[in-house]
Structure formats: structure tokens, C-alpha cells
Amino acid sequence: MSKYNNSNGSLQNRFIKYAKIDTQSDPGSPTCPSTEKQKNLGRALVAELLEMGISDAEIDINGYVYGTIPSNTTKQVPVICFCSHMDTSPDSSGENVKPIIHDNYQGEDLILPDDNKVIIKMAEHPDLQHQIGNSIITASGTTLLGADNKAGLAEIMEAAAFLMQNPDVKHGTIKIFFTPDEEIGRGVDKADLKKLAADFAYTIDGETLGSIEDETFSADGAKLTVTGVSAHPGFAKGKMESAIRIITEILNALPTDTLTPETTQLKEGFIHPVAFKGQVEEAEAQFIIRDFDNAKLQSHGELLEETIKKVMVNYPNSSYNLQIKAQYRNMKEVLDQHPQIVAYGVEAITRAGVVVKKQSIRGGTDGSRLSFMGLPCPNIFAGEHAFHSKQEWVSIQDMEKAVQTIINIACIWEEKAK
Numbered sequence: 001m002s003k004y005n006n007s008n009g010s011l012q013n014r015f016i017k018y019a020k021i022d023t024q025s026d027p028g029s030p031t032c033p034s035t036e037k038q039k040n041l042g043r044a045l046v047a048e049l050l051e052m053g054i055s056d057a058e059i060d061i062n063g064y065v066y067g068t069i070p071s072n073t074t075k076q077v078p079v080i081c082f083c084s085h086m087d088t089s090p091d092s093s094g095e096n097v098k099p100i101i102h103d104n105y106q107g108e109d110l111i112l113p114d115d116n117k118v119i120i121k122m123a124e125h126p127d128l129q130h131q132i133g134n135s136i137i138t139a140s141g142t143t144l145l146g147a148d149n150k151a152g153l154a155e156i157m158e159a160a161a162f163l164m165q166n167p168d169v170k171h172g173t174i175k176i177f178f179t180p181d182e183e184i185g186r187g188v189d190k191a192d193l194k195k196l197a198a199d200f201a202y203t204i205d206g207e208t209l210g211s212i213e214d215e216t217f218s219a220d221g222a223k224l225t226v227t228g229v230s231a232h233p234g235f236a237k238g239k240m241e242s243a244i245r246i247i248t249e250i251l252n253a254l255p256t257d258t259l260t261p262e263t264t265q266l267k268e269g270f271i272h273p274v275a276f277k278g279q280v281e282e283a284e285a286q287f288i289i290r291d292f293d294n295a296k297l298q299s300h301g302e303l304l305e306e307t308i309k310k311v312m313v314n315y316p317n318s319s320y321n322l323q324i325k326a327q328y329r330n331m332k333e334v335l336d337q338h339p340q341i342v343a344y345g346v347e348a349i350t351r352a353g354v355v356v357k358k359q360s361i362r363g364g365t366d367g368s369r370l371s372f373m374g375l376p377c378p379n380i381f382a383g384e385h386a387f388h389s390k391q392e393w394v395s396i397q398d399m400e401k402a403v404q405t406i407i408n409i410a411c412i413w414e415e416k417a418k
Helices: 010-019 038-052 126-130 147-165 243-253 294-312 339-351 366-372 396-416
Strands: 065-069 080-085 100-102 136-138 174-179 200-206 211-216 218-227 270-278 282-291 319-328 357-361 379-381 393-395
Touching: 010 038, 010 136, 010 147, 010 396, 038 065, 038 147, 038 174, 065 147, 080 147, 080 366, 080 396, 147 174, 147 200, 147 393, 147 396, 200 211, 200 339, 200 366, 200 396, 211 339, 218 243, 218 294, 243 270, 243 282, 243 294, 270 294, 282 294, 294 319, 319 366, 339 379, 339 396, 379 396, 393 396
Parallel strands: 080 174, 080 200, 200 379, 211 357
Antiparallel strands: 065 174, 100 136, 136 393, 211 379, 218 282, 218 319, 270 282
């Protein structure tokens, strides 16, 4: 067991520093990173890594941060990477974040001072029942906190500082990797895996204390374009076939009591319309299609097209085009080929004195795509909760356990090597 402790408050100090830097990504931007301000945090992280003695730390032109903690063992240990993302969600403001520490939490409602209508209640956030006596960090009520994923950044940086300061704790080569634009699905678009040169990785971007996630949705995106028939509305009888009405009819014909995000849970998939635009002559709808099982994912796409065809029969002079493209696949397909990655993660959490919660992600992470790019990568808890909202919170004690888990993973890989 390594001797990490946070008695000087360095972990929360790191987190609060990072949370105050606006790094919101922008799905409408074509650049990488999508917002230049993400590099402000990247440069700060590089400066800290260099100060620790991680001499190769750098940020590249696309906003990716790389660094290496050299091996201090004679064993041949696989190169392990720890990864978190720097951007915060576009769903809620990340500007002028004011982190607040609520010490010795006793189950009370947390009324945030800059907007007293934003109240974090235990009844609505059941994980708070496990935080009695702990210190909770929130924002002030007008922004998100950014624990997703700045908690992960702080935890990796704290673990890196510990390993650099404690050469008696044996480990192989450790790679540090921080990405931009994860929140808009482009987190590893320009990742240089040759430069990273890791064998296996762990994203530190999970929620509940003790969770390890080795399974994600498989994901497709669909774009439906309908070309209708326009006519002057005063003389449209028997002529007009409105693309807007056609797509509306298609959406209404899809299942509503199942296969939607609001009616599914656990391993159930869905077809979810996420955007719509159009005029009478042409309209477009975009969908995300999700399931843990690839065969079911394909069947959801087939159901979407069957529904479209049934509706289109009633509009003989109109046409449609449906494009379904793969976005990412369930990383379990890859991780099952390397069972030791998850097994060592489970052992590391257990050594930290935490009950392991093996879970599936109803979404995707950078690790989903990294796994299929040749870098198998499960997800470890960071302690972030209510992400993408003004009610976001994180526990300092949960973050400490995440740091300990990261250090334990590094040690276990060294112990198991020959």
C-alpha cells in the first residue's frame, strides 16, 4: 500500500485551480481544439508537470497534453497510460466558475449562493447519503463545476506528483494524456498514439466511488433527409407534400413507450432524434442510435428505416435519404481480450479500501474509441456527479480514493511483471 495522503490540501487546490479555467468545448466549431481556451488549461498542466520533473511534458498544436513518468524498476512492465479530458460540457456555462467547499456535510440541502433556486438535495442525489462527514465541492449556482473531468485531471496530476516524489514506490513507465473536446465526441480525433506509446490505458472519468466500467454503448449516428414537394399554400391541394410534415409523421410513428432515452435503462438501447431543421421542400432530422449489443444496434437502424418507408408510401412524389454511420463500439469487445487490465483495476480499487462497483456506461468515453484504435482502455471513477449541470458536485474524499487507485494500478502492474 502506498503512503499517499492529502493532508496539505493539494488535491482540492489543484482541482479548484483547474475548475476556474473556462474550457467549454463548442460542437459548432470545426477546429481542434474546438475552443482555444482549452489550451489555457493545457499549458497550465504542462507547467505543473515540468515543475514535478516530468521533462518531456508538452502540449501539441491540437491541444493534447503528453507526459512520461519514467520507470524506476528493472522489470519489463507494460506501459500504462492515465487519461482525462480538459473540456467541459456545452450544456451549461463554464465561465467564471466559483468552486465552494462544503465541509463536514451532514445531509442538508446545499443551496447555492449565486442562485438560490439551484438546490442540491439528497433525495435527488442519492450518492450524497454516502458523503456524511465528507467535504463536498460545488459551483456557486450559475455555472457547472467542471468535475467532469477536472476531477480526473487533478487526480492524475496528484498521483503523478506522488510517484515523482516517492521513488521507493516501484512502477513501470507511466504515460499521462489529457485530451480536448471529449464532451463533443472528438476527444481522440487527433490523438498521436505513436507519440503516446502506451500498451494499455485507463480513463479517469467515472462517477460513483469504486466504479470501474468496461462496457459502453455501441453507437451509430443517422441523418434523414426528406425531399418533399413545395407549392403555393393557396393552391396546394393535391400537390404539396411538406417535408416538415413527413418527418414529423416519421418521428410520431417511432416507438414512444420503448426505445427512447426516457423509457430505457441498464442495457436497453434507443433511437433518439437530436436535431431537426427544414422547410417545406426539404427537411433533415439527425438521430443517435445506441445499444450494448451490436446486433440489436443494427436492428434499431433497420426499424428506423422500416418506419420511414411505411410513412413515405403516403407521399408518392417525395423521396428520402437515410445515412447511418458508425460512431463508436462497445469497448468490452476489446477489453475482454485483455482481462488483466480490468482485473488490475478492480484490485487497485479494493486495495484503496473501496467496494468495487463494476458497471456499464450508457454512453461513450475517450476509452471507447481508444480501445478500437489499439489502446485498450476501461474507465475508473473520478467521483464526479450531476455532470453537465449547475448541480454538479464532487467529494474530496472520493477524489482521494481515486488518487490512491491510480497509484495502486501503477504498483500492481509492476508487481505482476517479471
